[in-house]
Amino acid sequence: MGNPTLPSALFASLAPADGPKLLDDAERLLRDGNPEAADLRLSRAIALAPADPRALGLAGVASHLSGRSDQALRRFGWTVHVAPGHAAAHNDLCEALRRRGRLEEALAHGRLAAALEPDRFDILYNLGIVYYDRLEIDRAILWERRAVRLAPEVPGPHFELAEGLLLSGCFPEGWQEYEWRFRLPGVPPPVPPSLLESGRPVPRPPWDGRPMPSERLLLIADQGFGDVVQFARYIPLAERLCPDFVIAGSPETLPILRQVSGGRRCHQDWESLPDFDRWCPLSGLPRLFGTTLATIPAEIPYLHADxxxxxxxxxxxxxxxxxxxxxxxxxxxxxxxxxxxxxxxxxxxxxxxxxxxxxxxxxxxxxxxxxxxxxxxxxxxxxxxxxxxxxxxxxxxxxxxxxxxxxxxxxxxxxxxxxxxxxxxxxxxxxxxxxxxxxxxxxxxxxxxxxxxxxxxxxxxxxxxxxxxxxxxxxx
CATH class of the missing domain: 3.40.50.2000 (Glycogen Phosphorylase B;)
Incomplete structure (x- = not known):
């Protein structure tokens, strides 16, 4: 494997002392979502220190975020070549290989990364995802539990643990861990915070599943279209406990929501919502109703053609x-x-x-x-x-x-x-x-x-x- 080609003509005036600042700037740019600008600084840093694993690893991240997956894979591979004892390099290569479906190789580098640094939660987290993709679910759950113990406030391992548990049919614990999905990076909250706080000294709390005969419940058709269809079956159950309810959903989901809500109370924008007292996403209803494999509501059909x-x-x-x-x-x-x-x-x-x-x-x-x-x-x-x-x-x-x-x-x-x-x-x-x-x-x-x-x-x-x-x- 050859060293990825990097431009060098622009770097004659650089001194070795410039390297750390270039890397810090590149990391900041990557966090800010500007991988192209980061890549330019990383190319300069690599020209100064061609075997620096931090610079090479960040260059691979920049390629990945720019959508250049082949280049990312080459850069991560070169990082492992020049720094075989660098755990982060093996972790990065593990994830790049997993995304390409090369699971045997991904597993090898993930296990090596975990052996080199067994106390890094992100390494254990990525290794758990590889095991999930290999359908070795017991091992996936084991590694995600270890990651959760090391970083209990980080949402990623909790969510992957939830997927492993739910896939295995372990619904009670799985639903609890599934609640971490809204804390994942880039996932918007189910209700805009400004709406929860509007006009009240205390923000509107989430619904806890108890009857609300005299208060109004807001249900949110969250996640993908398939999720909305799957979890819409719980709306009649919620209505028994909260007769006064409204639903917020995207325009595409309204044909589904109108059917299961009796053709009323559906809103496709936050501004049109009436006042409400508590709220719950549709994907949170299985947890509140204590759904197990034996108690999934399956009264089919619950949707009909016009x-x-x-x-x-x-x-x-x-x-x-x-x-x-x-x-x-x-x-x-x-x-x-x-x-x-x-x-x-x-x-x-x-x-x-x-x-x-x-x-x-x-x-x-x-x-x-x-x-x-x-x-x-x-x-x-x-x-x-x-x-x-x-x-x-x-x-x-x-x-x-x-x-x-x-x-x-x-x-x-x-x-x-x-x-x-x-x-x-x-x-x-x-x-x-x-x-x-x-x-x-x-x-x-x-x-x-x-x-x-x-x-x-x-x-x-x-x-x-x-x-x-x-x-x-x-x-x-």
Missing amino acids: PERAAWWKERLDGLLPKGMQRIGLVWAGRPSHGNDQNRSMRLQQLKPLFDLDKVALVSLQVGPTQAEIGRYFGKAPLVNLGAGIGDFDDTMAILQSLDRLVSVDTAVAHLAGAMGVPTSILLPFAPDWRWLLKRGDTPWYPAVTLHRQTSPGRWDEPVRAMVASLRFRRR
């Missing part, structure tokens, strides 16, 4: 598809902005075994740029693209009602289908989101859903084959 819109979409599909064919909906990719999208999404062509089924018509509900993949579709089954005509979740639910089954990766559409009771096959990555639990082909959250899991990271062929075999078996 009858007029469903009739319109059915008429359109009847005109587009041959009669007598089983209608299977497809969603093969999620939002690119999702933090785990590189693992949960796939390409349309990877569903090829599905294309050759007899008497099957495929209906694409895929939205966004990945619709373009349909232009390269070749298969026995006719495929209709409805993505361009889907305006909101009301359209999506109306289309789902006209399908015999949905085949999807882990997206909000899969949650919608599950909440409607539409038979659904979900294709899951090797290390799935916590809600899908471990080693199960079903889910207590959505009884009509069947799960097909990768058996090795990044390999979709096996779950796709299992899904197609399941469809053939059901048809027989």
